[in-house]
Amino acid sequence: MPLVTGGVILTAARAGKYGVGAFNSNNLETTQAVLEVAEALKSPVILQISEGARKYAGTETLAHMMADMASRVSVPVAIHLDHGSSFESCKTAIDAGFTSVMIDASHDAFEENIRVTKEVVDMAHARGVTVEAELGRLGGIEEHVDVSAEDAFLTDPEEALEFIRRTGIDYLAVAIGTSHGAYKGKGRPFIDHARIEKIASLTPIPLVMHGASGVPTWLTERFKAAGGEIGDAAGIHDEDVSRSTQNGIGKVNIDTDLRLAFTTAVREVLNASPKEFDPRKILGPSRDLMKEIASHRMKVLGSAGKA
Ligand code: G3H
Ligand code: 13P
């Protein structure tokens, strides 16, 4: 079906108390993996493209490829700009056909974050595109950081309400304990569920969890067995993701898990078949392993069966 906005998908998710995976992609195989699983599980899904992915593969090339592939499945799909860095970046993404953009001015001061975000909202809404912005700062919350320093990083609920009112955004990325990448803390990373509940009690708009990869041990073990090197990796537990989606998180960002799956399968094929040089024989198994990841996540999020 034709693309839909992120807003259409996420409003339904927040109302239905489930989450929708926003999977980062910068190539054919990742996009195929995510869409094939979404179709098989009857799940809405968001494909997201980072600034780095745009540089790597080309904004129009990615957007047109994804839109074409999305038109061949029956579930709702949105194409989203992940961590858009400027008004101009959001505008050119919309020009290329993205149906959702994130303006990430979270590193600016509160008033400047509001100013830049509102500018993007006005432009995007005039073109029928929905907008995500971020308040607070993600980062590894280490065990040695005391509570007050930790609080300074996390999203303040009252500020969030003011931010949403003054900008008119459609969904808000919140800092609630997650961080990007494969090293999210030791053991089970702390997720501030009380903060999610508090913010959600103040606003009906969907909240966004960045850094939501699970980094499962079975996958890191396979990565290592295939010769990969990875330290004390840790991701967000399924129970934490599931609980958050019942309490207001609608959009759940996943990149690291797909990267690990992709690379693990490439390593395995190249180790097992040194004579292989057909890229399809090397990347096909990567696609299969990414499908396992996406499938598990969509079931945990509760989006399976919702399309
Ligand atoms: O949040 C960051 C995403 O994982 C995208 O990463 O900028 O390396 O494409 P990237
Ligand atoms: P992960 O690194 O946990 O996959 O998070 C990705 C993300 O938040 C993209 O915006």
Ligand code: ZN
């Ligand atoms: Zn992110």
